[in-house]
Amino acid sequence: MKPHILQLSPILIPEIREQLATLFTVHPYYQQADKAAYLREVGGQIRGVITGGHTGITRQVMEQLPHLEVVAVNGVGTDAVDLAYARDHGITVSATVGALTEDVADLAMGLLIAACRGLCTSDRYVRSGQWPASATPLAPLPLARQVSGLRVGIVGLGRVGRAVATRATAFGCPISYTDLQPMGDVPYTFVADLVELARHSDALIVAAAADKAEGIIDARVLQALGSGGYLINVARGKLVNEPDLVAALEAGHIAGAGLDVFVDEPNVPPALFARDDVVLQPHRASATVQTRTRMGEMVIASLRQALI
Numbered sequence: 001m002k003p004h005i006l007q008l009s010p011i012l013i014p015e016i017r018e019q020l021a022t023l024f025t026v027h028p029y030y031q032q033a034d035k036a037a038y039l040r041e042v043g044g045q046i047r048g049v050i051t052g053g054h055t056g057i058t059r060q061v062m063e064q065l066p067h068l069e070v071v072a073v074n075g076v077g078t079d080a081v082d083l084a085y086a087r088d089h090g091i092t093v094s095a096t097v098g099a100l101t102e103d104v105a106d107l108a109m110g111l112l113i114a115a116c117r118g119l120c121t122s123d124r125y126v127r128s129g130q131w132p133a134s135a136t137p138l139a140p141l142p143l144a145r146q147v148s149g150l151r152v153g154i155v156g157l158g159r160v161g162r163a164v165a166t167r168a169t170a171f172g173c174p175i176s177y178t179d180l181q182p183m184g185d186v187p188y189t190f191v192a193d194l195v196e197l198a199r200h201s202d203a204l205i206v207a208a209a210a211d212k213a214e215g216i217i218d219a220r221v222l223q224a225l226g227s228g229g230y231l232i233n234v235a236r237g238k239l240v241n242e243p244d245l246v247a248a249l250e251a252g253h254i255a256g257a258g259l260d261v262f263v264d265e266p267n268v269p270p271a272l273f274a275r276d277d278v279v280l281q282p283h284r285a286s287a288t289v290q291t292r293t294r295m296g297e298m299v300i301a302s303l304r305q306a307l308i
């Protein structure tokens with residue numbers, strides 16, 4: 001008999017869905033209108049859970065799965081999983097650590113370039129037909145900020161932070177970083193204080209795992225980043241104090257931002273929508289076929305190791 005799996009979030013790669021269906025009896029919890037009734041129906045059979053980093057799994061759900069052995073997170077974050085409950089009940093929790101690194105770092109640089117060079121604003125300008133209608137030889141768009149040579153400060157020099165640093169170095173950017181401690185195996189400048197890092201950066205890129213941190217990018221940090229500085233966040237939305245960010249943008253205390261993550265997804269502060277100095281993404285850093293396939297394969301491997 002195939003092990004029964006509860007799926008809390010969708011898998012987008014058809015080949016991965018086919019492999020899951022071959023190996024397991026998959027119960028699509030995320031598709032159910034009455035989730036409580038569904039858990040009462042199938043909860044006693046469930047030995048494994050598939051979930052996403054943002055979705056996680058609550059204690060309340062795990063308490064209704066008496067035979068649960070493994071939670072396979074299709075993502076890198078486990079902060080939405082009740083790890084204490086899992087540990088106390090011998091439930092293995094896995095994540096797709098390492099699979100997302102290159103894509104997340106790529107998007108961080110993409111957001112930085114888009115924000116500095118005004119790519120989205122220029123795209124809208126051309127698409128709307130304003131270019132040929134312009135009365136001046138040059139488009140009435142503000143001059144952009146050169147990316148090459150920017151002083152880049154990285155918050156969190158883990159896998160993603162290091163990959164960002166490699167990419168930024170190729171643009172001739174001097175790199176500084178902050179983390180819990182200095183790293184002896186990198187040539188970058190360690191700055192212990194986040195405000196000081198911001199003060200000496202033209203772009204502050206948030207790449208920290210930071211399961212427990214919250215609101216560390218606040219008014220003080222943004223003020224230190226300054227009117228020519230850009231904030232890029234590809235880590236966790238909760239790391240940024242969003243009201244402080246909106247206020248800093250409106251007051252011109254920073255030059256712009258590129259954001260892939262938000263505090264209360266999918267709810268984005270409406271004040272950001274009309275701003276040309278902000279580039280927004282719907283938490284898509286890992287959304288390539290290649291990375292999502294690798295993530296799915298790691299999820300399957302975790303389930304197989306625990307249950308087969």
